[in-house]
Amino acid sequence: MNCLEIHQLNFSYPGGRRVFRDLNLSVQSGEKAALTGANGAGKSTLFQLLTGLLKPQSGSIVAWGKTVASEEEFRQMRRRTGLMFQDPDDQLICPSVEEDIAFTLLNHGMPPREVAGKVDEICRKLGLAALKTRVPFHLSWGQKQLVSLAGILVTEPQLLLLDEPTAGADDHLKSLMLDHLQQFTGTLLVSSHDSDFLERLCSSAYHISNGSVMR
Numbered sequence: 540m541n542c543l544e545i546h547q548l549n550f551s552y553p554g555g556r557r558v559f560r561d562l563n564l565s566v567q568s569g570e571k572a573a574l575t576g577a578n579g580a581g582k583s584t585l586f587q588l589l590t591g592l593l594k595p596q597s598g599s600i601v602a603w604g605k606t607v608a609s610e611e612e613f614r615q616m617r618r619r620t621g622l623m624f625q626d627p628d629d630q631l632i633c634p635s636v637e638e639d640i641a642f643t644l645l646n647h648g649m650p651p652r653e654v655a656g657k658v659d660e661i662c663r664k665l666g667l668a669a670l671k672t673r674v675p676f677h678l679s680w681g682q683k684q685l686v687s688l689a690g691i692l693v694t695e696p697q698l699l700l701l702d703e704p705t706a707g708a709d710d711h712l713k714s715l716m717l718d719h720l721q722q723f724t725g726t727l728l729v730s731s732h733d734s735d736f737l738e739r740l741c742s743s744a745y746h747i748s749n750g751s752v753m754r
């Protein structure tokens with residue numbers, strides 16, 4: 540079964556040039572797929588379209604066999620999906636690391652005590668325990684990326700969309716991310732210019748060029 544299907548997607552930013560022209564893409568459940576393309580090819584834009592943060596002019600998105608079009612359908616889809624933004628400052632909004640990691644689970648109505656246990660566990664796994672009370676805004680770039688990833692993994696998503704997760708990451712952070720993402724059993728679509736990281740993580744690749752996807 541396909542986790543994701545995109546059919547004949549067309550998208551332009553208001554007043555901007557066309558980003559996608561009749562783009563088609565299918566990603567199977569459990570697939571770990573790389574999304575590549577030159578700067579400005581449209582990788583970040585595609586992630587935003589896939590999660591309903593941008594609306595296409597035409598075309599359709601199907602997730603787990605169901606068309607996703609209305610705001611409510613995207614809301615349901617986002618509950619099963621983790622999107623890691625390219626810039627962690629777009630992701631981190633709370634006054635402390637632990638609150639940030641807990642944010643989505645609390646929003647989903649999980650009891651605070653259960654959330655606290657899950658936050659502790661993911662912080663332990665990702666080596667973030669010492670940063671729990673820190674202000675996210677004051678962390679280093681790499682620490683912010685790791686906190687962003689923790690806030691996503693803690694929700695146990697079935698689909699992970701990662702937008703250049705290793706940009707600016709050192710070798711230690713990259714191998715930490717790799718270890719955890721290799722263990723992820725859901726569907727993964729990861730954009731990156733880091734071919735070594737993609738080769739070690741992904742088993743398939745899709746390349747965006749001239750507004751459409753090539754395998």
Ligand SMILES: Nc1ncnc2c1ncn2[C@@H]1O[C@H](COP(=O)(O)OP(=O)(O)OP(=O)(O)O)[C@@H](O)[C@H]1O
Nearest residue numbers: 552553555558576577578579580581582583584585
């Ligand atoms: N908010 C916006 N308004 C207008 N144009 C935009 C906007 N955001 C992105 N674009 C344009 O859309 C195109 C695709 O940008 P996008 O950021 O999706 O590319 P990308 O593949 O993620 O690039 P990179 O590898 O540099 O991160 C680019 O031409 C960009 O300038």
